[in-house]
Amino acid sequence: MTATTETLEREAKLQGMGVSRLRKEDARFIRGKGTYVDDIKLPGMLFGAIVRSPYAHARIKSIDKSKALAVPGVVAVLVADDLKPVKLDWMPTLGGDVQAVLADKKVCFQLQEVAMVIARDRYCAADGADAVEVEYEELPAIVDPHKAMAPDAPIIREDIADKSEVGHGKRNHPNHIFTWEAGDKAGTDAAFANAAVTVREEILNPRVHPCPLETCGCVASFDKVAGQLTVYITSQAPHLVRTVVAMLSGIPESKIRIVSGDIGGGFGNKVPVYPGYVIAIVASIVTGVPIKWIESRIDNISTTGFARDYHGVGELAADKDGRIRALRFSALADHGAFNSHVSATKLPAGLFSICTGSYDIPKAYCRVDAVYTNKAPGGVAYRCSLRVTEAVYLIERMIDVLAQKLGIDKAEIRARNFIKADKFPYTTSLGWTIDSGNYHGALDKVLKAVDYAGLRKEQAEKRAKGELMGIGISTFTEIVGAGPTKVCDILGIGLFDSCEIRVNPTGSAIARLGTMSQGQGHATTYAQIIATELGLPSEEIQIEEGDTDKAPYGAGTWGSRSTPVGGAAAALAARKIRTKAQKIAAHLLEVGEGDLEWEVDRFKVKGNPSRVKTMKEIAMAAHTSNVPPGMEQGLDASEYYDPPNLTYPFGAYVCVVDIDRLTGETKVRRFYALDDCGTRINPMIIEGQIHGGLTEAFAVAFGQAIPFDENGNHLGNSFMDYFMPTAVETPHWETDHTVTPSPHHPIGAKGVAESPHVGGIPCFSNAVVDAFAHLGVTHMDMPHTAYRVWQQCKALKIDAR
């Protein structure tokens, strides 16, 4: 027994996997000592302010810089023509299209970048931007994506009007971007034709914005003598940015250093390369001094990285007992004026085909048509992997619609259709192989925890009294960790990730990774993985990311890919080190490698437990002459990890709402979230991620949307209008978990941060709609603001006393 206690004590000292270790990052943040991009100050640095278009669609007749150049402190004004000599007036997008860095002859969305004023400080730059005179000729704008492909629709992109494709197959209209489809259309159509029951619903995921608290920005610094470009930037994917900048500028990639310091939240907003970054780089090359560009909040919501804008149609075909026989989903995707949709090259609609969800559906077909409109470009994932929220929202809403049609309980219909636990790995009818799951187990646990039967009884009593109470369920499956390089690449670069570990002679270590934390706590959790794998205390393991001169190449942090891909790389790099350490231990102990066994932090001779070499001892030995003959000194390793599959976290959520039928106000009474993210590295951080994801789901479901008028003018792009939940309206979250490890991941982890967002949104909507289900309502589009819910009450004539 003493040995066990002693082993456990040693294990506890490592603060490795499974421990709620306090975060290493916090020390600087709680003291105000973080280094975010706007904290960077370089000698001689100038400030850039962007002049933006007031129109959504207009020709630029002329630009007069003279008054701006006369403003005190203004150094230069850059317009598209100034970028042409360096060929940086247009740039490739992550969606296979091109985007104007500064508007060239015409503007295609409101607040599009037209010029940049470079000045001594941000006040002079703003004065200068006000003084730039641009003459426009307004053109009719397309705001409704349903009208984009009308025969007489104005052509938004004259630059590519005659191109038959823009990266993703044939186009059939100048405003058409691509049509993508997956699944067995004929088989699905036949299943629908023969089905006992079918349901259909039009379901919108409105245009929203991830809105991290820090906006986007950069400081570009070009050293003319060395020909070296350094860019401090708010990027979730600094290595990809380096490659894009090299492709754009012609500067050798080895002379470009991208540094992502502390990032004030990303949530997808900080994946793409934006015009502001490129103009700042050009301005630095032109002026020879560092240039800072920091986005304002209005510019952030209006121009960089919107999400969703998927106008969906969901259809299910089923037996009389609610067994789903076929699924047919489609979406009209509004990608704005340039296709800067972030996705893997081969997946123009992202991972939308995960839309069969947690259910065993024999036939499925889905299709996405993407069009240009006079709105800001983007289509980033907002705390989800590439169109997964849209997919999960459709299936989780549609299964409720089906349940209502058949009069089957909404929990029961899910249980009838779940993929059974013994069927994993399970390949869906749309081709994804879900690695593992236990959906019945998760749902049962949650239903018991919330006393589901009791809630339904209470609901029946309330309905009898004319009160509105809704119970929402969501039993979602996520797809994260992009991804296998055979399936996933961006600009031709596979979405592997990497880790390099060096162990020092005294047994501390440094690890560098290709991912990039934006609040996820990587410096804490990666060290825990390595601590457990290497038997060295996590306190002595330093983690670095974000500086491309230091870290190995990787695709960054988005799509919950850090743990599935970066975390796997960290574990495997550590295992390479342990393999070398075992050889050294065998040499030191004069036994065969096979005579040794690993125990927490040391190798022991089997059958002779007093003969041991700890990892710390081995680390020192690795730096001496006393290594096995022929072995190099040092104890380091690197791993480039190409995952064999994506990972599939899942969860079961229940939400209870009470709605005031007189005002439409919705109160979230209870939200119970069970998540299964496989092996849990740091429960405290997981729980924090779930709280945050649920709150962002709450924001989307109950308030966020970016509306436009018919001329393409923004109607809500500041924090005055765009819903940001405060501590007052944010509900209390109850969390729970099961653990179903991923069989193909080195430590069985699946990724977690996006699940609560993806699974939370349909849960809220399902709860709101459920409150009206007995009155025949089958769907209500988000956001469920009091006004919109009240309109529903009014339509049902239940809004009066």
Added chain:
Amino acid sequence: MIKKQTVSFKLNGTEVDVVVEPRELLIHTLRERLQHTGPHIGCETSHCGACTVDLDGMSVKSCTVLTVQCQDAAILTVEGLEQGGTLHAVQEGFTREHGLQCGFCTPGMITRAYRLLKENPSPSEEEIRYWMAGNLCRCTGYQNIVKAVQYAANKLSMARTGT
């Protein structure tokens, strides 16, 4: 050119003088002239609270205060909370209770919570949520921020009563 003015105030207990245009905002003076980059800019419209500082015993959003309004004022920022190498209870609470993730809202949150506990040493959860509603956080969902403030309230209360 607009005539610049000299403004003198106390920043975290130290006298400072700055020469600014009348239009200069306090957040820019703090961050760009005085190297106090703890307070952040998240919205420029007083909604997010990332720029919250304590001005003469009141929480203010320094993105909508003119520096020239601060003559003779006493300003406290997050940088001034740690005393003699000891963290303030609020700072400790935020790290103990995992009340931060990306850290961008944290200096404003901490400064606001500091003021809350000065005014109301033992707030209820509802009072904490109400008091903190001028400070937005996109990462935590506020639940652990509430716990962080409760942690600090308990710690400060124990220090007062000597228990």
